[in-house]
Amino acid sequence: MTYLLAGVLVCVILGVLSFGSVLKHLLSMLLSLEFLVLMIFLLIVLHFYILSEGTYVAIIFLIFSVCEGALGLTMLVSMARSFGGDYISSLSLAA
Template identity: 45%
Template structure:
């Protein structure tokens, strides 16, 4: 197994996640899902670089724990938005009511 296909999968995932994140203008849930794709793709790239360099450090675990914290915060914001407005559409927000 070579180094470049694993990094290539990560780069393609980052590009897809970035395009999906830029195209999500209405739904917060879609934006959170695209950010998770972006985070997992960056994790794949970091893991492949660390794996093929021969030294497994705790950098992968640290990055993965930050990704989980980001997902938990995003989910809490989504639940708060749905409870206060009734939907996850960002356009239904009125400034001051959130």
């Protein structure tokens, strides 16, 4: 069990590093953010499995992560229609 927990913690650290390193495309940022959310969800599930308690917190976290993913994809589609791509550098607040 400790090897699994250590593996998930390493994946969380790699997810944070990948989220911080891909700042050019919004799609890459969303993909690394979803990976990070999935690893945090696995960490929560492992925590509740070790303690043998209810997993209501994990289900609520999963609901919020699905809403976050849908909002991110909506922003990606909106940005692609407005600016013609998912480049972060092409964003401009001036009209």
